[in-house]
Amino acid sequence: MSQPRTGSLHWLLILPLLAVLAVLFIAPLYFVIERGFTDPPGAGWDNYQRALEDPAARRYAWNTIRTAFTVTLCASVLGYTYAYATFRASRRMRVFLLYCVLVPFWTSLLVRTYAWAIMLRDEGVINKTLGSIGLIDAPLPLLRNSFAVTLGMTQILLPFVILPCYSAMTRVDVSLVQAARSLGATPTSAFFRVFLPLTRPGLAAGAFLTFILATGYYITPVLLGGPGDQPVAVLIENAVQQQGDWGLAGALAALVTVLVLVALMAGWRSLTRSVLESGRRS
Amino acid sequence: MAPVAAVRRTVRALPVALVVMLLVLPSLVVVPMSFSSGQILEFPPQGFSLRWYQAIASNEVWIEAARNSLAVALAVVVLSTLIGGPAGIALGLWRWRGRSLFLGFALVPAVMPPMVLALGMYITYARFDLIGYWGLVAAHTVMALPFVVLTVMSSAQLVDPTLLTAAQSLGAPRWRVLVEIVLPLVKGGLAAGAIFAFITSWDEVVVAIYLTDPTFKTLPVVMWNQLRERVDPNVAVVATLLFAVTSLVMAYVVLKGERKQRVQ
Amino acid sequence: MSSKSPTEAVPVQLRGVTKRYGSETAVAPLDLTVEAGSFVSFLGPSGSGKTTTLKMISGFERPDEGAVLFGARDITSLPPEQRGVGVVFQNYSLFPHMSVARNIEFPLRMRGVDRSIRARKVREALELVELPHVAHRRPHELSGGQQQRIAIARALVFDPALLLMDEPLGALDRRLRESMQLEIKALHERLDVTIIYVTHDQEEALAMSDQIVVFNQGRVEQVGTPQAVYGRPRTLFVADFLGESFSVSGQVADGVFAADAPVALRLDVDAGVGNGPARAIWRSGSVTASPPAGDGSWAPMPTTVVASAFAGDRLKLKLRVGSGTEGIVSMGADWPAPPPGDALDVYVDRKRAVVVGAGEGAEA
Numbered sequence: 001m002s003q004p005r006t007g008s009l010h011w012l013l014i015l016p017l018l019a020v021l022a023v024l025f026i027a028p029l030y031f032v033i034e035r036g037f038t039d040p041p042g043a044g045w046d047n048y049q050r051a052l053e054d055p056a057a058r059r060y061a062w063n064t065i066r067t068a069f070t071v072t073l074c075a076s077v078l079g080y081t082y083a084y085a086t087f088r089a090s091r092r093m094r095v096f097l098l099y100c101v102l103v104p105f106w107t108s109l110l111v112r113t114y115a116w117a118i119m120l121r122d123e124g125v126i127n128k129t130l131g132s133i134g135l136i137d138a139p140l141p142l143l144r145n146s147f148a149v150t151l152g153m154t155q156i157l158l159p160f161v162i163l164p165c166y167s168a169m170t171r172v173d174v175s176l177v178q179a180a181r182s183l184g185a186t187p188t189s190a191f192f193r194v195f196l197p198l199t200r201p202g203l204a205a206g207a208f209l210t211f212i213l214a215t216g217y218y219i220t221p222v223l224l225g226g227p228g229d230q231p232v233a234v235l236i237e238n239a240v241q242q243q244g245d246w247g248l249a250g251a252l253a254a255l256v257t258v259l260v261l262v263a264l265m266a267g268w269r270s271l272t273r274s275v276l277e278s279g280r281r282s
Numbered sequence: 283m284a285p286v287a288a289v290r291r292t293v294r295a296l297p298v299a300l301v302v303m304l305l306v307l308p309s310l311v312v313v314p315m316s317f318s319s320g321q322i323l324e325f326p327p328q329g330f331s332l333r334w335y336q337a338i339a340s341n342e343v344w345i346e347a348a349r350n351s352l353a354v355a356l357a358v359v360v361l362s363t364l365i366g367g368p369a370g371i372a373l374g375l376w377r378w379r380g381r382s383l384f385l386g387f388a389l390v391p392a393v394m395p396p397m398v399l400a401l402g403m404y405i406t407y408a409r410f411d412l413i414g415y416w417g418l419v420a421a422h423t424v425m426a427l428p429f430v431v432l433t434v435m436s437s438a439q440l441v442d443p444t445l446l447t448a449a450q451s452l453g454a455p456r457w458r459v460l461v462e463i464v465l466p467l468v469k470g471g472l473a474a475g476a477i478f479a480f481i482t483s484w485d486e487v488v489v490a491i492y493l494t495d496p497t498f499k500t501l502p503v504v505m506w507n508q509l510r511e512r513v514d515p516n517v518a519v520v521a522t523l524l525f526a527v528t529s530l531v532m533a534y535v536v537l538k539g540e541r542k543q544r545v546q
Numbered sequence: 547m548s549s550k551s552p553t554e555a556v557p558v559q560l561r562g563v564t565k566r567y568g569s570e571t572a573v574a575p576l577d578l579t580v581e582a583g584s585f586v587s588f589l590g591p592s593g594s595g596k597t598t599t600l601k602m603i604s605g606f607e608r609p610d611e612g613a614v615l616f617g618a619r620d621i622t623s624l625p626p627e628q629r630g631v632g633v634v635f636q637n638y639s640l641f642p643h644m645s646v647a648r649n650i651e652f653p654l655r656m657r658g659v660d661r662s663i664r665a666r667k668v669r670e671a672l673e674l675v676e677l678p679h680v681a682h683r684r685p686h687e688l689s690g691g692q693q694q695r696i697a698i699a700r701a702l703v704f705d706p707a708l709l710l711m712d713e714p715l716g717a718l719d720r721r722l723r724e725s726m727q728l729e730i731k732a733l734h735e736r737l738d739v740t741i742i743y744v745t746h747d748q749e750e751a752l753a754m755s756d757q758i759v760v761f762n763q764g765r766v767e768q769v770g771t772p773q774a775v776y777g778r779p780r781t782l783f784v785a786d787f788l789g790e791s792f793s794v795s796g797q798v799a800d801g802v803f804a805a806d807a808p809v810a811l812r813l814d815v816d817a818g819v820g821n822g823p824a825r826a827i828w829r830s831g832s833v834t835a836s837p838p839a840g841d842g843s844w845a846p847m848p849t850t851v852v853a854s855a856f857a858g859d860r861l862k863l864k865l866r867v868g869s870g871t872e873g874i875v876s877m878g879a880d881w882p883a884p885p886p887g888d889a890l891d892v893y894v895d896r897k898r899a900v901v902v903g904a905g906e907g908a909e910a
Contacts, residue, residue: 009456010378013368017388017427020365025391025424028402035405078301085298097298099533100305106528107309108485110505111521115308118315118325125311125325155304209393216395218488223509233397240401253398260393264386272382448639450626451604452700453656462652466643 029257036250047251057235057252064231064256067146067221068214071153076207078154079161083202086162087169098166101159109156113223116152117143120224148224153214160213161206164274168202169195205274208267212260232256309525316518323515334515343504344520351484351501354415358422358483359476365423366430366479367472371464373431374438375446385435392428396488399425404492417493418500422483429482430475437471438464481528555583555740556617556707558603563612565598572598574764575612580742580757585734587751588744590761591787596744597712599761603742604710605629616708627656632701632709632739636716638693640685646672646696647681653704671699674733691722698730702737711743715750727754748788752776760784777829780818782902785827792833792865792873792894794847795904798824803901808868811845811894815901823904830876832895844893851890854883865890 036047051057086097104112119125122139130136142148172195180190218233232252239249264271311325316334318327338344366388372378373385391399399421407417441464449459487502494503505517558580565573573595580586588596601607603614605626613622621629640649650671654664672678675695685693694714701709711730715723731754734741745751751758752772760767760775760783768780779785785793796805798819803826805811813826837844849865852872856862860876861883867873875892884890 009460010372010376013372014384016365017369017431018384021387021391021424021427024403024420025399028399028406029394030402031406032398032402078297078304081297082301085295095537097302100302103306103309103529105481107312107525108502108505108521110485110487110502110509111312111517112308114323114509114517115311115315115325118323119307119311123324151304155308158301158305212393216393216397218395218397233395236397236401246405249401253395253401256395256398260395264390264393268386272385442637442639444635444637444639445641447606447626448633448635449641449652450606451629451631451633452653453627453630453704454652455625455627458656463641 032250033254033257034250035246036248036252036254039247039250043247047247048255050248051251051255057232059228060230060232060235061255063221063229064215064233067149067153067217067229067231068211070146070150071157071214072207072211074150074154075157075161075210076203079158079206080165080203082158083162083165083169086166101162104155104159110219110223112155113152113220116148116155117223120148120151143224144226146225146229149221149229152220152224153217156220157210157213160209161203164202164206164209165199166202168199168274172198201270201273204267204270208263208271212263212267215256215259215263312518312521312525316515316522318515318518321514323518327515334519338516338519338523341516343499344501344516347499347501347504348520350415350498354418354422354500355480355483357419358426359479361419361423362426362430362479363472363476366427366475367434367468370431370434370471370475371438371460371468374435374468375441375443375464385431388431389428391424396486400489400492403489407493413493414495414498418490418498421489421493422486423479425486425489426479426482429478430472433475433478434468434471437468437474441467554707555738557582558708558740558742559613559615560599560603561613561615563599563602563609563614565595565602565607566610571764573602573609576766578759578766578769580740583738583740584756585731585741585743585754586757586759587755588742588759588761589746589748589751589787591746593763594761595764596759596761600710600712600742600744603708604631604633630704630706630708632704632706634694634697634701634709634711634714636713638685638690638697638717640693640697640700642685645682645684646677646688649685649696650700650703653700657704659704667703671703674702675699690718691726694718694726695729698733702733702739707740709739709741711741713744713746715745723750730754752788760787762787777898778900779827780902782825782827782904785825785900785902790830790862790874790876791827792830792875792892793825793827793871794867795823795825795870798822798901798903806868806870809847811847813896813899813901819901819903824901825871825904827900827902828875828894828898832898833875833877834893835877835881835890837893843896845896847892847894849890849892851884851886851888853886856883863890865892 037043037045039047082097082101086094086101089097120142121127122141122143124142126142127136127139131139176198177190177194180194181187185193215231216233217231218237221229221231222234233256236249236252236256239245239252315323315325315327317330317332318324319331319333320328369384369388373381373388403417403421404413407413407420412420445463445467446459449463450456454462485502487506490500490503491506494500501520505520508514508517560576560578563573563576564571576595576599578599588599590596598607602609605621605624605628609622613620615621616629640646641652644652647668650668651664654667659667668681669678672681675698677692677695677699680688680692680696685696688696694717698714714730715726718726727750730741730743743751743754755772757769758772758775759769762783768775768784770778775784776788779788779791782793785791794805794809794811796803796809796811798804798815799821801815803811803813803815803819803824805826811826815824834844847867849867852864852866854861854863857876860878861881862874862876863883864872864874
């Protein structure tokens with residue numbers, strides 16, 4: 001059966017969303033970017049020049065991108081492994097593992113992040129335990145560094161990798177893997193040559209999503225990171241709160257937006273494919 | 283043989299167990315901390331008491347903030363399902379020109395850095411005097427819409443298109459097909475979207491910091507302020523209460539989803 | 547619902563109806579009249595235009611040219627929900643979120659029928675399809691055959707003048723399909739309704755229809771009773787599509803068909819067949835290995851056995867005539883099957899030979 005004709009009904013259904021996003025989302029985005037060109041009056045590209053030449057800004061940018069990459073890598077490896085284990089698990093185990101993925105969603109992000117801070121600090125449970133069994137003499141520096149930031153952000157972003165990977169796995173025709181085995185592939189090569197390529201769109205979608213979201217993170221680096229881990233979001237905040245420099249903030253916001261959009265377009269195919277197919281029955 | 287197999291299984295299960303720990307640990311350590319009898323937030327907690335629960339129950343700031351958060355989140359749920367639901371249906375049900383472009387546009391607010399959104403909304407909404415309750419509702423609706431669109435779209439994609447053809451052949455005009463056939467069939471997606479929308483608003487900090495003022499604060503804003511100033515187990519109590527409620531809801535949803543899958 | 551329905555069955559007329567998808571012509575200009583109250587099958591392979599034609603009648607496709615008429619009324623631009631046509635789909639298309647009764651009630655609700663009348667009509671419809679006890683079940687609790695009966699009840703409950711069935715039995719297994727064929731036929735005889743039935747199964751079409759319309763590549767090849775399209779195919783395609791046949795190639799000149807060498811056979815042909823290459827075709831019943839004695843109409847035909855298969859009550863043989871055409875015939879199974887490669891003399895009935903043109907465009 002071909003798709004039913006829609007006439008123009010779909011326009012009627014998407015119109016409210018278009019209107020709302022135009023007024024409440026595009027307009028704010030426009031106005032903040034506009035500030036980058038008009039504050040101070042006649043600024044033009046000056047703010048951008050400042051943003052790009054300022055060594056501090058470069059450091060913040062490097063922090064943002066480095067953290068996003070590290071977190072994407074960790075979340076992808078752990079997330080895919082976890083999704084695969086879930087896919088292969090028995091029914092009861094699968095329910096349990098899927099439930100665990102959802103648990104973080106239901107605890108305040110703030111509280112989860114702060115819980116790490118409490119566990120990781122010098123007198124926290126981890127250092128105390130290690131010290132009391134004599135493994136370490138002095139507390140390990142676990143907090144206020146990239147390790148803590150990576151841990152906290154990976155924890156938060158893992159579900160965004162696990163869910164699309166798992167969804168892609170459930171759509172794989174298992175007989176293809178069996179066919180590979182019957183044609184002489186070892187379990188390992190069947191996995192790497194058949195299963196992994198078939199589920200790659202899900203992994204790619206999850207990885208892109210993680211990267212994009214990670215570039216915008218603010219809370220986690222502030223609570224867990226040291227001075228060397230602060231992202232552009234913090235620089236923007238400082239520009240506004242401490243210097244009232246809306247022009248610089250606007251230019252930085254525009255640059256971050258461009259980064260997000262570029263990443264979004266790079267991952268566009270796998271993201272839309274994953275999203276548009278996730279609902280389709282195999 | 284048996285011990286070797288057991289060792290191999292354990293080795294294989296290790297990474298999964300680690301990820302499970304990673305996922306649930308932060309949520310779990312909060313619970314015992316909330317029952318602490320000490321002055322500050324720490325783990326393991328000092329002693330056991332309900333003093334911080336009593337403190338919360340009689341603290342106007344927390345109660346007021348919870349009330350504000352709830353009021354914002356409920357309005358966000360209503361608005362985002364009313365606006366995002368139809369769009370999700372249009373995306374999932376039919377193929378039309380510009381569909382994937384529109385989908386991308388509808389999803390962008392979810393991936394925008396919150397700080398950029400916060401500043402933009404702050405300067406824009408201030409022009410229309412939209413700071414406080416309605417401003418936050420507007421901002422959170424924008425941020426929640428992608429989730430509603432996505433979940434409704436996924437369930438609309440599962441609707442067999444011949445059902446629509448059948449309904450039309452039986453005398454139903456287009457709008458009635460949507461109301462009588464499509465709407466009941468995407469109910470699950472709408473409900474999931476509503477839950478996501480609620481959580482999005484309920485848990486949002488960055489934008490809320492900018493769009494609230496001292497007379498109108500939401501729960502995350504109060505928590506944020508607390509965490510940066512004096513850290514007592516109040517925060518843990520609030521988090522535990524929220525965790526308990528949402529865990530129960532989630533357990534219900536997951537179990538129900540499993541049962542549904544088994545029926546099909 | 548009763549055998550005296552308020553809406554009288556109407557004739558359906560297609561006038562020069564054409565449908566193109568891009569440069570592809572799905573339905574070439576088509577003229578067709580379906581008599582009121584008749585059971586007409588649209589028969590053809592997939593992509594032959596039969597379903598597209600059905601959709602133009604139900605209103606889900608709009609013809610690029612031409613008109614669709616119900617009785618004297620031109621309904622070409624009427625949307626499907628206003629045509630009052632019952633449609634039964636291959637996958638049943640029952641609404642999963644409604645009980646069986648709610649499903650059947652649906653078209654009545656859409657028409658604003660009064661609640662008490664609705665209840666009575668639903669009950670009658672369920673009795674009509676002999677499932678009065680399933681009213682409160684959900685569709686997924688029923689078997690495939692039951693679901694299709696409910697779909698039929700739902701399509702009939704609002705007394706449509708026309709019922710369209712699009713491969714309604716395609717998803718059922720063979721045995722169930724055969725018993726449902728008889729049921730649908732019985733329903734048609736009890737109700738005053740025109741039925742158009744789309745199928746690619748020639749046995750189904752032969753068993754059920756008053757008239758068969760054979761589609762091929764967007765055109766109608768032949769319209770006629772089952773006996774006519776089976777026994778007197780007008781084209782090679784119809785002959786092939788409607789069942790086993792056996793043919794020899796030859797030439798028609800001035801009303802006489804002469805088989806190609808080495809077969810020595812001459813037949814008188816109808817005026818309809820022009821001069822040029824042609825085929826003489828026989829159905830299984832008119833080909834035999836042992837003709838009745840003393841019947842002068844049987845002519846011998848030397849063939850080679852290509853393959854043979856035992857099919858219970860008969861033998862299926864694939865035969866080649868000379869170096870040319872191959873055909874499949876069934877014969878009585880009371881003799882041992884000849885091995886492939888053997889020469890076999892068969893006899894064909896001159897009186898029941900059908901000669902069709904085999905020139906350009908006649909090939910399927």
